[in-house]
Amino acid sequence: xxxxxxxxxxxFAFIMLRVTAPQMTPLYTDLTFEDSSAIISQLDSLAIPYxxxxxxxxxxxxxxxxxxxxxxxxxxxxxxxxxxxxxxxDKADTLGSTSFVQNINRTRALEGELARTIRSIGRIKSARxxxxxxxxxxxxxxAQPPSASIALSVRGELDPGxxxxxxxxxxxxxxxxxxNFVSIVDETGRLLASGAGDxxxxxxxxxxxxxxxxxxxxxxxxxxxxxxSVVGVGRSRVRVALELDHTRISETQxxxxxxxxxxxxxxxxxxxxxxTGRQGGVTAANQVPGGDxxxxxxxxxxxANQSEEIVNYEISKSVKTEVIEAGGIRRLSVxxxxxxxxxxxxxxxxxxxxxxxxxxxxxxTLVQSAVGFDTRRGDTVEVVNLRFAQSPHGIIGEEEKGxxxxxxxxxxxxxxxxVLFLIALLxxxxxxxxxxxxxxxxxxEAMPVLLxxxxxxxxxxxxxxxxxxxxxxxxxSDGPPRIEWLEAAQAQGAMQVATIAKVGALIDEYPNEAVGxxxxxxxEAA
Numbered sequence: 001x002x003x004x005x006x007x008x009x010x011x012f013a014f015i016m017l018r019v020t021a022p023q024m025t026p027l028y029t030d031l032t033f034e035d036s037s038a039i040i041s042q043l044d045s046l047a048i049p050y051x052x053x054x055x056x057x058x059x060x061x062x063x064x065x066x067x068x069x070x071x072x073x074x075x076x077x078x079x080x081x082x083x084x085x086x087x088x089x090d091k092a093d094t095l096g097s098t099s100f101v102q103n104i105n106r107t108r109a110l111e112g113e114l115a116r117t118i119r120s121i122g123r124i125k126s127a128r129x130x131x132x133x134x135x136x137x138x139x140x141x142x143a144q145p146p147s148a149s150i151a152l153s154v155r156g157e158l159d160p161g162x163x164x165x166x167x168x169x170x171x172x173x174x175x176x177x178x179x180n181f182v183s184i185v186d187e188t189g190r191l192l193a194s195g196a197g198d199x200x201x202x203x204x205x206x207x208x209x210x211x212x213x214x215x216x217x218x219x220x221x222x223x224x225x226x227x228x229s230v231v232g233v234g235r236s237r238v239r240v241a242l243e244l245d246h247t248r249i250s251e252t253q254x255x256x257x258x259x260x261x262x263x264x265x266x267x268x269x270x271x272x273x274x275x276t277g278r279q280g281g282v283t284a285a286n287q288v289p290g291g292d293x294x295x296x297x298x299x300x301x302x303x304a305n306q307s308e309e310i311v312n313y314e315i316s317k318s319v320k321t322e323v324i325e326a327g328g329i330r331r332l333s334v335x336x337x338x339x340x341x342x343x344x345x346x347x348x349x350x351x352x353x354x355x356x357x358x359x360x361x362x363x364x365t366l367v368q369s370a371v372g373f374d375t376r377r378g379d380t381v382e383v384v385n386l387r388f389a390q391s392p393h394g395i396i397g398e399e400e401k402g403x404x405x406x407x408x409x410x411x412x413x414x415x416x417x418x419v420l421f422l423i424a425l426l427x428x429x430x431x432x433x434x435x436x437x438x439x440x441x442x443x444x445e446a447m448p449v450l451l452x453x454x455x456x457x458x459x460x461x462x463x464x465x466x467x468x469x470x471x472x473x474x475x476x477s478d479g480p481p482r483i484e485w486l487e488a489a490q491a492q493g494a495m496q497v498a499t500i501a502k503v504g505a506l507i508d509e510y511p512n513e514a515v516g517x518x519x520x521x522x523x524e525a526a
Contacts, residue, residue, distance in 0.1 A: 043061070089105065154187070243331040263314075266311050332380075367383065
């Protein structure tokens, strides 16, 4: 009993400590050593209990203090994320700093802020950013563009869309930086973006590949949405193969219309001239004023008229520039696999039956309308009916099994309930049950109390004296003596024995209720 009591005290003490202990919740995860040391120092100053896991990468605090602690740490600018941001200008003394030091601090702050922003994206555990910003010089004609390199530690893999999003995020944060000058490398050394500065074939190919995957997913979802209403959810499989045109065409046409003449300008010119020739010589008479000017023979006289007209015509012209970007659909192929029909037979069992050709033709028509089927491109749509390896009932059974999936918290709760039940069972078997048996055994072994004629209990000596007396009166026979009080005592004892036996039977039949009654008596006694 002492050992059982010691074990029970220890178990109850463990349960009390376990119940009263605060539930610890992660405050921060994936911390660097610098951030862990700074946060632990702040937690010690705030007198907040904490636990360290994963070599300092994870800190646990009581669940009730999580949000309050995060706000208190945010006031101190923690966690820093292993990088320095614009807070570098809050503590530095800029009075004696040179322009070179200020430029270095600005670059460090910009790199730290970009690294923090990139870490906020899903699937990215850590990031480091390096910026190369050329110095501006006076009278420099050719300026070198800035560039950036990023090292990422990711969970899983990044798709091309996320990689280009990081490039554009960094490019728009740095003045003069172009997305094609941002290089990205993951923790395994795999090149995610070259950053060579060309957006030629490689960039176009990645963009077209992303567009192909997006269009295939969109078409597949449209087809599955229609088929789920016809054949049932999960009873069809759809695959779409899309071939895009990677050719980019730029065409310029210039057309002249000779019939569409329009007078643009008109210029007219008319010239008249006359010439007279004399045959006589020059004399003093015809040179003197008032002299005979007509002396001599008349000469020849020439008259010329010239007329010129210039008319400028404008011929109508049309210029057409057409650019056909890459990414057009060159060919489309769709493969659709549908399951048959399941119907109960005479015995109630589900029997498989294939679908009719008419039904398959209707499904094919629906799919062609959904994807924009074009025979001129050579599109193909194939609808095949085959029996699936798993029947619909098997799928439903698997879904029902999900109801018995428990989380870690549920399992811990079940374990606690099991421990409590085990403790209650041990307490009942090794503490309550022996105690009840001992009490009942003492009552059975106790001698019945004999009462005298006056109703007072008799001592054993008095019983012996009475038994030694003859007790015979006058006129009585020599038979065995009769003692009325002894017979009454025997009857009372038999009644008590029967009552005790009945109580024992009730206890054997209802042990839990008996234990509850005894506990009530013990509490009342206490």
